[in-house]
Amino acid sequence: MTTTSRLLTLLSLLQTRRDWPGPLLASRLDVSDRTVRRDVDRLREMGYSIRATMGPDGGYRLDVGSELPPLLFDDDQTVAVAVALQVAPALGADVEEAAARALGTIRQVMPARLRHRLDALEVTAVRRAGDPAPPTVPLDVLVTLASTIRDRATLRFDYAARHAAVGDDPQALAPRRAEPHHLVTSHGRWYLVGWDLDHDDWRLYSVDRLRPRLPHGPRFAPRTVPGGDVDAFVSARFKGSDVDAWPCRGTVVLHLPARDVLPFAGDGTVTAVDEHTCRLEAGAWSWGALAASFGRFDVPMEAVGPPELVSAFATLAERYASPGGP
């Protein structure tokens, strides 16, 4: 009998009875008691929690949590697990294989009725064609960030320049220090909300551009996120100047009621001018793109500023007017 199959036998023996004295296991498995002790250690290292009681009538016992009791989900929970773990790969974290395996493990300890329900729910997650794949974040980075948040440990990390990947260019990595507060995901991208110790201000870091350094720094006293609500703070930041800072921002007046513009304003800011007119401030990567983005409302409009936007309007006017130029 090989070592591995002996370990499996040991596992199943431990499941059948509460207490197994070492010498008994030794004779049952036909090995020395020293080997039994080593086997138990091995199982423990693999994550099985085996408790041992000393003295007479002692022995080894498999703890709950290893011998997973049947997971008693209700129907909704089953669906949630099935859906969540099948769609997980689209979340941007590098969880595809782990999620599939977790689903298998969960499936295994389910009562038959729920298992059938689980099996029925087959879901395919697809990315729309042409949609760029969002950068995936390694699991261990997520875990590291989460634990520093929990431990309130100052985070030291290298941060890549905007629109560079972590691995791209070692030169582009800048060391930073921050007090991490929240791990946030949105649209398949991951962000860390933290207090930047070098800038003395709140920042939103892209996790895919971040590489934690060990060891962590000293403990810190948590601060209150501005507004008290992470959700609101992050939403506001997406409009703001940190992560999705647009290099070009400008304002137009649109001949359209504010309520018609609002749903399509994206991260822009809409203010009503009068009943039929509103002001929209938005951003883009170039002045031309910004000017073009206002055109999609398909109504008359005026560029307010800055001057770059006004001249971009002029350029666009010519572009739309004269084929091929300027």
Added chain:
Amino acid sequence: MTTTSRLLTLLSLLQTRRDWPGPLLASRLDVSDRTVRRDVDRLREMGYSIRATMGPDGGYRLDVGSELPPLLFDDDQTVAVAVALQVAPALGADVEEAAARALGTIRQVMPARLRHRLDALEVTAVRRAGDPAPPTVPLDVLVTLASTIRDRATLRFDYAARHAAVGDDPQALAPRRAEPHHLVTSHGRWYLVGWDLDHDDWRLYSVDRLRPRLPHGPRFAPRTVPGGDVDAFVSARFKGSDVDAWPCRGTVVLHLPARDVLPFAGDGTVTAVDEHTCRLEAGAWSWGALAASFGRFDVPMEAVGPPELVSAFATLAERYASPGGP
């Protein structure tokens, strides 16, 4: 990693029921493919029935019905569960509460070490401000669709007109019949891939506009999705005329290399004209919006057609030229 734990990992990988090519397993387990073959042999000797298929797209697969040892959650699986179930509400299905409860149930059966790991991973999912909330799909609808797919039962359902919600107007609901094949999610929206029995063609239905009727129809023999690959089929359909049909489609020539346009083309189609020029066909909700969308590339361009697009170009030219008009 020891041999034994590698065998358990292998088991848990095989359990996910995909076909696993030997070389892939080898890299996952960080051993040579020869060792993988030996591991598979070992598992077979222990009684697991593992099928192997030769040739390209072959691989190893664990036969169902094998009695597995009590598999444990490992670290990665824990993270996957934590992340997936916390982010689940963003998936568009109505799972928020169920997912939270499922997480609690799973938490309870975890060994302490993993439970701590689970607890550390606190994730916030936020929707960007201004991002319209995707319609949520009730769980029971998902379950109904999934089970009709599994049972190969013809689906009878009411289908709401485009951009209407199910509850909006009972008059707008049209009865339909389809052979359901796949449940697909993308960007927080849910779709059903099915063969429409009234139109004798493949269709992609928005689940949020669909209301199943009971009882289901007769069984059907499954067809092969065009191309054989659901993923590719759905991606193609998103460009096509079914779900995301743009009422206005047109073509322009952009003075920009195709490779620079492709990443930003969205669901449009890019064809290279020459080294510095390409042709882009895209769609939008209005001719004005379509014309404006081409402007974001910030390069000279020409409207090719249809005539509506050409006149939209003219209108835009005037809009960008003259403040406030026309």
Added chain:
DNA sequence: CGGTCCAGGACAGAAGCTGACCTGGACAGG
């Protein structure tokens, strides 16, 4: 026909395993 995949033999070197022996600590009962 070449590419991809599984199947399995041979072999040297490395790694792991086992049993024997040891000390030590926890526990229960006479």
Added chain:
DNA sequence: CCTGTCCAGGTCAGCTTCTGTCCTGGACCG
């Protein structure tokens, strides 16, 4: 208090096993 039973863990020699690197061969697909 002392003894017997049990777990915990260190060490060490000897041996089994495992692994990677060869190799050949067959099945399958386009």
